[in-house]
Amino acid sequence: xxxxxxxxxxxxxxxxxxxxxxxxxxxxxxxxxxxxxxxxxxxxxxxxxxxxxxxxxxxxxxxxxxxxxxxxxxxxxxxxxxxxxxxxxxxxxxxxxxxxxxxxxxxxxxxxxxxxxxxxxxxxxxxxxxxxxxxxxxxxxxxxxxxxxxxxxxxxxxxxxxxxxxxxxxxxxxxxxxxxxxxxxxxxxxxxxxxxxxxxxxxxxxxxxxxxxxxxxxxxxxxxxxxxxxxxxxxxxxxxxxxxxxxxxxxxxxxxxxxxxxxxxxxxxxxxxxxxxxxxxxxxxxxxxxxxxxxxxxxxx
Amino acid sequence: xxxxxxxxxxxxxxxxxxxxxxxxxxxxxxxxxxxxxxxxxxxxxxxxxxxxxxxxxxxxxxxxxxxxxxxxxxxxxxxxxxxxxxxxxxxxxxxxxxxxxxxxxxxxxxxxxxxxxxxxxxxxxxxxxxxxxxxxxxxxxxxxxxxxxxxxxxxxxxxxxxxxxxxxxxxxxxxxxxxxxxxxxxxxxxxxxxxxxxxxxxxxxxxxxxxxxxxxxxxxxxxxxxxxxxxxxxxxxxxxxxxxxxxxxxxxxxxxxxxxxxxxxxxxxxxxxxxxxxxxxxxxxxxxxxxxxxxxxxxxx
Numbered sequence: 001x002x003x004x005x006x007x008x009x010x011x012x013x014x015x016x017x018x019x020x021x022x023x024x025x026x027x028x029x030x031x032x033x034x035x036x037x038x039x040x041x042x043x044x045x046x047x048x049x050x051x052x053x054x055x056x057x058x059x060x061x062x063x064x065x066x067x068x069x070x071x072x073x074x075x076x077x078x079x080x081x082x083x084x085x086x087x088x089x090x091x092x093x094x095x096x097x098x099x100x101x102x103x104x105x106x107x108x109x110x111x112x113x114x115x116x117x118x119x120x121x122x123x124x125x126x127x128x129x130x131x132x133x134x135x136x137x138x139x140x141x142x143x144x145x146x147x148x149x150x151x152x153x154x155x156x157x158x159x160x161x162x163x164x165x166x167x168x169x170x171x172x173x174x175x176x177x178x179x180x181x182x183x184x185x186x187x188x189x190x191x192x193x194x195x196x197x198x199x200x201x202x203x204x205x206x207x208x209x210x211x212x213x214x215x216x217x218x219x220x221x222x223x224x225x226x227x228x229x230x231x232x233x234x235x236x237x238x239x240x241x242x243x244x245x246x247x248x249x250x251x252x253x254x255x256x257x258x259x260x261x262x263x264x265x266x267x268x269x270x271x272x273x274x275x276x277x278x279x280x281x282x283x284x285x286x287x288x289x290x291x292x293x294x295x296x297x298x299x300x301x
Numbered sequence: 302x303x304x305x306x307x308x309x310x311x312x313x314x315x316x317x318x319x320x321x322x323x324x325x326x327x328x329x330x331x332x333x334x335x336x337x338x339x340x341x342x343x344x345x346x347x348x349x350x351x352x353x354x355x356x357x358x359x360x361x362x363x364x365x366x367x368x369x370x371x372x373x374x375x376x377x378x379x380x381x382x383x384x385x386x387x388x389x390x391x392x393x394x395x396x397x398x399x400x401x402x403x404x405x406x407x408x409x410x411x412x413x414x415x416x417x418x419x420x421x422x423x424x425x426x427x428x429x430x431x432x433x434x435x436x437x438x439x440x441x442x443x444x445x446x447x448x449x450x451x452x453x454x455x456x457x458x459x460x461x462x463x464x465x466x467x468x469x470x471x472x473x474x475x476x477x478x479x480x481x482x483x484x485x486x487x488x489x490x491x492x493x494x495x496x497x498x499x500x501x502x503x504x505x506x507x508x509x510x511x512x513x514x515x516x517x518x519x520x521x522x523x524x525x526x527x528x529x530x531x532x533x534x535x536x537x538x539x540x541x542x543x544x545x546x547x548x549x550x551x552x553x554x555x556x557x558x559x560x561x562x563x564x565x566x567x568x569x570x571x572x573x574x575x576x577x578x579x580x581x582x583x584x585x586x587x588x589x590x591x592x593x594x595x596x597x598x599x600x601x602x
Binding site for chain 2: 086088089183184185205209218220223225226227254257258295296297298299300301
């Protein structure tokens, strides 16, 4: 079943201990789509400016991503500049953001896209997420991601949105900030009470915690000994999760556990290259093989 | 097979969001022994002062812990005073330590204990750990724990010791500090290169990572939503690990994985009560039951 993602398409300037890359294709929706396309057909809803390099657009299309609702506006593409220091590769230091065309963006959908069943609202202003969600006729599965900026400055909109989604994805810091709980089990419980019946807390190198009324489970992350660039790992994770759930067409416990294993696996590839370089070359065979290693990593015997 | 532990026996004064407790039985060796006794017979090697309450000694003996080599010296028992704040229950803030009889302690063993096969050098001055280890004739399995204080001030002794042990246990912060590596896989690899052929990195609420030349594995922690007092959780974990390995009498992959599951399970009980209150009342039946829940927590289906 088809999947729609709303989020950012960005030009990233990233510095990590492994090097520096300028004008890379980035953004929450791009990373998500590059991962989700491995599992299902994916529609991108986002905006870029007239400075957006044609090669990036062609690249997205070549990877099978539907760009029908990728708006091209007068102005500059959203830019993010960040750095990761050697002693804490988990934390992005934002050096600069230029919103550009994001400032005036109103998401639009083609008529035939309004009946698509699966939606992911990747990290972007929650008011835009709310606006897009209203266009869908009868969504089957709606997932949501956010960030500390919106938790701090637009919590009211975010809270309103949380009542309308089925699955909420957050990293541990965001989960703690939004719930006001330090203990992650308690944090997950509070987030669940805010609306979404499934809560996924990403713990970076420590893996993932899933919480619902039916139960909790947790998997460790795949062990990566050399992280090149963590940018987009969370979006790549969410793309694998929603991609597999859209493909599977069901939400039972077994399917959810499997979806989180796929998500964990795809995210582990993402951090091994700059931007989406590694994710873009992935095949299902690469994923299946590494997933076997992941399963072995926490097997009982 | 029997197990010997060297470490501290302390009187703890602990404040957590759940309350305050004074003059509690604490210390690395006490917590370790209270956990290990559930799996095998355990010999305690430690020192207390003449102010040590008789009730604590009787309590240790009643729990089946061999106190033959618990020295009683003139002077005061080691005291630790600490606090855990609501927003970070993983980090103990040390408010005061009074070394007392620890300052002049020289560990001694009874003749018959020198041929015991399994040894754990719980957190204490590495020079004392080295001194004790020399008394053993032909140890089968030697485990070692330490802390940041010794990594900073006695790293030379600690490094010498690491060449003589089979298994090294550290929390994530200690592993990073001693190895100089932020990535935990790389940190484990460096620690392995320092001597011990098995490295166990405890990640608190995030579970555990095991590393050896034969392979790596990782388990999440049992989900505890209300932590009363984390004091001694690491020692309780090590007690379960070494206790099970001593009982099993082998070190194959399957046994190691099972030992770490037992360790994780016992540690999860420890944090649910002050001091060793909860660990002291545990039965193997409680442990087996919770371990089923833990296994379900990261099961594939």
